Amino acid sequence: MEREQQLADTLDACLDHVRGGQTIDDALSEHAADADALRPLLDIATRLESLPDPNVSLAGLMNTLGRLGSQTLATSRTEPTPRKVRWFSRPVWTRAAAIVLVMFLIGWGTANALANAMPGDFLYPVKLFTERARFFLTLNTEDQAELRIVFSSRRLREAVAQQQRTGEVDPQLLKDMLEEARLAVLAAPELPEPGRQLLVSRAAHLTDYQHDALGRFVVNNNAQRQVITQYRDMCRQRGQWMRQMLDPASDSVPPPQQQPPERQPNWRGWRNDCPMW
Amino acid sequence: MNDDELMGLLERARAGEAEALTALCARYYPKLLKYMRYRVAADLAEDLTSEVFVRVLKNLGEQRGSFPAWLFRIAERVVVDHRRAAGAKKRTVMTTMTDQHEHQAEDRTDVAETVAAKIDLEQAIGELSNDQQQLVTLKFIEGLGNDDVSAIMDRSPGAIRVLQFRALSALRDLLTGKEVRYGT
Numbered sequence: 528m529e530r531e532q533q534l535a536d537t538l539d540a541c542l543d544h545v546r547g548g549q550t551i552d553d554a555l556s557e558h559a560a561d562a563d564a565l566r567p568l569l570d571i572a573t574r575l576e577s578l579p580d581p582n583v584s585l586a587g588l589m590n591t592l593g594r595l596g597s598q599t600l601a602t603s604r605t606e607p608t609p610r611k612v613r614w615f616s617r618p619v620w621t622r623a624a625a626i627v628l629v630m631f632l633i634g635w636g637t638a639n640a641l642a643n644a645m646p647g648d649f650l651y652p653v654k655l656f657t658e659r660a661r662f663f664l665t666l667n668t669e670d671q672a673e674l675r676i677v678f679s680s681r682r683l684r685e686a687v688a689q690q691q692r693t694g695e696v697d698p699q700l701l702k703d704m705l706e707e708a709r710l711a712v713l714a715a716p717e718l719p720e721p722g723r724q725l726l727v728s729r730a731a732h733l734t735d736y737q738h739d740a741l742g743r744f745v746v747n748n749n750a751q752r753q754v755i756t757q758y759r760d761m762c763r764q765r766g767q768w769m770r771q772m773l774d775p776a777s778d779s780v781p782p783p784q785q786q787p788p789e790r791q792p793n794w795r796g797w798r799n800d801c802p803m804w
Numbered sequence: 805m806n807d808d809e810l811m812g813l814l815e816r817a818r819a820g821e822a823e824a825l826t827a828l829c830a831r832y833y834p835k836l837l838k839y840m841r842y843r844v845a846a847d848l849a850e851d852l853t854s855e856v857f858v859r860v861l862k863n864l865g866e867q868r869g870s871f872p873a874w875l876f877r878i879a880e881r882v883v884v885d886h887r888r889a890a891g892a893k894k895r896t897v898m899t900t901m902t903d904q905h906e907h908q909a910e911d912r913t914d915v916a917e918t919v920a921a922k923i924d925l926e927q928a929i930g931e932l933s934n935d936q937q938q939l940v941t942l943k944f945i946e947g948l949g950n951d952d953v954s955a956i957m958d959r960s961p962g963a964i965r966v967l968q969f970r971a972l973s974a975l976r977d978l979l980t981g982k983e984v985r986y987g988t
Contacts, residue, residue: 532962535969539950542968568972571979574925575944581841581849583834591833591854595825598861656826663830 538565542572588660645688646697668717672726675711676733679704683737690744696751701741701758705765708734712769713798724773731769738762764802772797810871818864829857832872835946836879842929842941843883855882873955876946880938880956887934928978936971943968 537558544554551569555562644654658678665671682704689697712730715723741759746752813831816824836856840849856879867874929940935957942953954964 531969532966535965538969538972539965567976568969571925571972571975572944575929575940575975576947578842578925578945580834581837581846583837584850587837587850587853588830588833590850591857592826592829594854594858595829595861598858659826660830663827663833666834 534561534564537561538568541565541569545569545573592656592660645685645692646700647689668714669722669726672711672714672718675707675714676726676729679707679711679733679737682707683740687740687744690746694747696744696746696754698754698758701754704737705758705761708737709765709801713801715772716798727769727773731766731773734762734766734769738766761802768797768800768802814864814867814871818867825861828860832875833857835872836875839876839879839941839946840883842926842945843879843937844886848886852882852886853879855886870952870955873952876942876956884934925975925979928975931978932971932974935967936974939964939967940971940975 541554644651662674682700686700708730712727715727738759741755744755813824813828817828837853840852844852859878942948950961950964954961
């Protein structure tokens, strides 16, 4: 038993070293007497750690969300006081999961209808629901930021369509548009170059485009005009904030006959300067 | 997601906010599916993962301490309940994998290769005792540290190290065709 405990402790120490980046040989170098006994176990541990992840199907996730929706609905029926209902009200939530599941079963042909869904449409909550699910199924930070840029573009497109359809500007859509773009660009410090610069550059172009697009909104009353102006100003400020990071020397003029000092962008600090409401 | 964000999400989920529940589910679904994939037959993994979340929803108000540890304890209870209900002590070997290997084996004439094809690492995990399977899945497949595994399995760190040694030794014996001594 004592021998087993000693081997177990040595194995655990070696596993820690291997997890820390050492090779199996290096990890065993201090335990030469036990190397023959432990090497096959460390090999197996390494093989276990490289077993493949299962494929996560969106249909499986939707099925789970559907069950949760049904469960929540059943619970809420037995409660005397209704709880707060957000944009994902429970019936919608359950219905959304069911619809997405059906869409997966009948194929992606219906996906166009989903992509074109606008606020107020029956499918619009489903569209937001799939966006959210896709985002959480995306584990890579760069891909998540890319998705947020896509979502931000969609919110603008929806705001334009909504304004053309009803003549009204939906401030919530504009707010979501800016928030998605902000969250996308806040991921920049986590990324290696050149992905970092590319992301900020894309977000800056998107923000400029959104600034221009908002300028083309035709509105008939002052209140709406003020809303548009407010959001355009925010786009302009954020565009400047991003460009400043892409080219940090642009905001200062170096003294003549003197080489400008190399400025290392402070990405972490820059993140805190994001213009907010 | 940092601890503060997770706490905020849990708070909102406890208040019954569907959006927070969706976010929690989407966040932990891949991890739990992976756990289930190596604990039960592949065709049951999705169903049992769903079951975990239904139990999470029912018991979220009572959750204290580390949320991931609590989640994996529920997952293990789902596995145990499933096995009890199915009357099966050990994990059903993944049918698709077995079929695939059997088809491959039929095409080969070398008996040694056939045996090797049947006893692969995934199948060997299924031959371990329940505790050993749980440890191997949490530590090496989920990538958790000893402290987390210790909290989830409710065992001392020393006991976890011995269990780990026995599990890896059993896998070595299974893969090399030796007789396996089960011990927890």
